[in-house]
Amino acid sequence: MKFINLLKKELSELINIQMILSLVLTMGIFMILGNVMKSSIDEAIDSTKNVTINISDRDQTDFTKAIEQALLDINDDPDENTSVKLKYFDTTGDDYAKILEDNDINNIVIIPEGFTKKVEADERPNIISVNRMESAATLSNISDGNSSAISLIRDCISSSIASEYNISEEKYDLLEYPVDVTDNTVIDDKSAEISSGSIMAKISIQNMILPIIVFVLIIFTSQMLMNAIANEKIDKTLETLLSAPVSRLAIIGSKMLAAAIIALINAAVFMFGFSFFVSDSTTEVTETAKTAVEGSISMDEAFRQLGISLSTGDYILVGLQLFFTILICLSASLILGALVDDPKKTQNMLMPIMMLAIVPYMISMLADINTLPTPVKLVVYAIPFTHTFTSIPNLMFGHTTLFIFGLIYQILFFIVCIFFALRIFMTDRIFTISLNFGQKNKYKKKKKGAAASDEE
Amino acid sequence: MGNVLEVKELSKQYTKVLAADKVSFEIGEGEIFALIGPNGAGKTTTIRMISTLLTPTSGDAVIAGHSVVNEPEKVRESITYLPDEAGAYKNMTGIKYLRFMAGLFFSDIDDINNSVERAKNICGLGDRLEDKIGSYSRGMIRKLLLSRAVMTKPKLAILDEPTSGLDVLNAIEIRKMIKKMAVEEGMSFLLSSHNMLEIEFVSDRVGIISKGHLMVTGTSAELKERYQAANLEEVFERVVKENEIH
Numbered sequence A: 001m002k003f004i005n006l007l008k009k010e011l012s013e014l015i016n017i018q019m020i021l022s023l024v025l026t027m028g029i030f031m032i033l034g035n036v037m038k039s040s041i042d043e044a045i046d047s048t049k050n051v052t053i054n055i056s057d058r059d060q061t062d063f064t065k066a067i068e069q070a071l072l073d074i075n076d077d078p079d080e081n082t083s084v085k086l087k088y089f090d091t092t093g094d095d096y097a098k099i100l101e102d103n104d105i106n107n108i109v110i111i112p113e114g115f116t117k118k119v120e121a122d123e124r125p126n127i128i129s130v131n132r133m134e135s136a137a138t139l140s141n142i143s144d145g146n147s148s149a150i151s152l153i154r155d156c157i158s159s160s161i162a163s164e165y166n167i168s169e170e171k172y173d174l175l176e177y178p179v180d181v182t183d184n185t186v187i188d189d190k191s192a193e194i195s196s197g198s199i200m201a202k203i204s205i206q207n208m209i210l211p212i213i214v215f216v217l218i219i220f221t222s223q224m225l226m227n228a229i230a231n232e233k234i235d236k237t238l239e240t241l242l243s244a245p246v247s248r249l250a251i252i253g254s255k256m257l258a259a260a261i262i263a264l265i266n267a268a269v270f271m272f273g274f275s276f277f278v279s280d281s282t283t284e285v286t287e288t289a290k291t292a293v294e295g296s297i298s299m300d301e302a303f304r305q306l307g308i309s310l311s312t313g314d315y316i317l318v319g320l321q322l323f324f325t326i327l328i329c330l331s332a333s334l335i336l337g338a339l340v341d342d343p344k345k346t347q348n349m350l351m352p353i354m355m356l357a358i359v360p361y362m363i364s365m366l367a368d369i370n371t372l373p374t375p376v377k378l379v380v381y382a383i384p385f386t387h388t389f390t391s392i393p394n395l396m397f398g399h400t401t402l403f404i405f406g407l408i409y410q411i412l413f414f415i416v417c418i419f420f421a422l423r424i425f426m427t428d429r430i431f432t433i434s435l436n437f438g439q440k441n442k443y444k445k446k447k448k449g450a451a452a453s454d455e456e
Numbered sequence B: 001m002g003n004v005l006e007v008k009e010l011s012k013q014y015t016k017v018l019a020a021d022k023v024s025f026e027i028g029e030g031e032i033f034a035l036i037g038p039n040g041a042g043k044t045t046t047i048r049m050i051s052t053l054l055t056p057t058s059g060d061a062v063i064a065g066h067s068v069v070n071e072p073e074k075v076r077e078s079i080t081y082l083p084d085e086a087g088a089y090k091n092m093t094g095i096k097y098l099r100f101m102a103g104l105f106f107s108d109i110d111d112i113n114n115s116v117e118r119a120k121n122i123c124g125l126g127d128r129l130e131d132k133i134g135s136y137s138r139g140m141i142r143k144l145l146l147s148r149a150v151m152t153k154p155k156l157a158i159l160d161e162p163t164s165g166l167d168v169l170n171a172i173e174i175r176k177m178i179k180k181m182a183v184e185e186g187m188s189f190l191l192s193s194h195n196m197l198e199i200e201f202v203s204d205r206v207g208i209i210s211k212g213h214l215m216v217t218g219t220s221a222e223l224k225e226r227y228q229a230a231n232l233e234e235v236f237e238r239v240v241k242e243n244e245i246h
């Protein structure tokens, strides 16, 4: 009864214009971030001007050699600002994962046997493109090395066919699509007949939405709880509350719960708004993905073959981690809120949490944390929120140990935070605690005042 | 008459300051007791210890038979506390605030309604209770908070500087409200003030505190006679001097 009374009050305190404004503001920030993201994706796609093509010619005819030579001729063409390097490999069989592994490469274009015969028989020939995916970091995979190679090969075939025959209407189609491409993606030791672009299209949607929601949750939860406590401290309503016959756990609990509820509502609203943006910026990729999927296997099947589909258990784990992330925010903001003794400093107190959220957020968007230099990696992993941002990719790419380590780290972090928070709120520290520099100023002033009135 | 509050050698040591040094006094039923002293004397510190917000470094205070050190939860059922310079939730209306606070003291809906009804009569804010507290003047907020502090009929209402920062008319009104509660309802009050002149009008007994020491207690008439002073300010001056000589 008393708890409901408290919870109702906390909720109605949180729902106000300020909250709505800050929601809109954060929305704006993410829209800008989203656009930045989009343009850097475009850039990544554009920047594939220096291509090294790993090639395995299993046909070994004059025609295929001519194609390879034509690829190299591009270097001499002043109109093209692309530079091409060819690396030749001898390969056999269709264990593409093993081929990449044995040759220590990440992608390869294979010209199968009988390629030339097909061209001569006026059939559409086939080449095989193999790509390895190492992580789901949005940008590190965005350009698969083979796609530019393949478009170059297409051009070459078109031109060699064109020079061999007189270009007629019937040849038009063949000229435009002179070759069928069978895409293969390799993850660890598994491979599936699907392009890595298609997989990225699907993963990147997940990869953009999850961090945003995590970020919103972290910031809103913390900001609200911190403000709730700081305002009560400043208005001295906290003293009134704590001198009333209600348990302090109920007071803290109602505040934490209210902040969590509102944050979840915010996250839901935000997810809704952001999904529009995501669908905007990924239509392009998704379109390509769709065409790629036609004729090859289904996306879900490919995810299963590659071992990157998430099971129900995985989702429960991710949920569990989100739960602890929120608990960390709540307990940390209890402490930070208790430290506020000046209304102007409330926003400053949010900075530590802001930084702890922004750093892993940005990094997880732009790079694979595991590929960072070790010292940097350790620092980033010491940030508890990092593990939330990397949870889905970690589970997806089978880094289970890393995930479990992250979860345990977060639980420990929470226990430490809540331990200190309770030590502050269950004792009189809530009224005596202060940051050192703040304390000096505050009590110097007070003492001066006291001395002055003593002299009177 | 029994004592509602007995303070026994209460001390508080902050990191650097000894803000209260073995403060002892008692308050009887229906009595208004005022701690007076300049800013920084240790009034708020003493009051917060009695309100169970600060843990005493040593000593104890017993309210309605319960110790602030050992049974703070029990103590909280017998007291209300009005902090100095306190505000209230600006987005709430006055009436909502009263309901919310009553809901912290009682679970029974009738008790809650009775308390709110009492507060409504005492505060004299009328229809303004339907407005948001953010739109209230300082005097109105103080009246709201004071009516909140007495609406639950606590054994002891603890008011830190209840009239500071108010204009004369509002201050007089607040003093009258306190006096009336004590006389008509037999409620006990612990007040503090750095204004030694006005406190004479409202309190039955006063305690003079300076630099954490409670130096003398007594009715203002007693003290004025003992120190042959015209008012409590002069009493304070002489008490401080006397203590410096020793």
Ligand SMILES: Nc1ncnc2c1ncn2[C@@H]1O[C@H](COP(=O)(O)OP(=O)(O)O)[C@@H](O)[C@H]1O
Pocket: A431, A432, A433, A443, A446, A447, A450, B014, B015, B016, B017, B018, B019, B037, B038, B039, B040, B041, B042, B043, B044, B045, B046
């Ligand atoms: N939280 C605190 N931490 C450290 N020193 C404090 C704190 N609160 C008050 N003090 C110091 O204790 C002394 C008494 O303060 P206080 O009880 O607020 O006096 P008063 O209410 O009589 O003005 C002052 O010297 C003040 O600076």
Ligand SMILES: [Mg+2]
Pocket: B040, B043, B044, B045, B084, B160
């Ligand atoms: Mg004070």
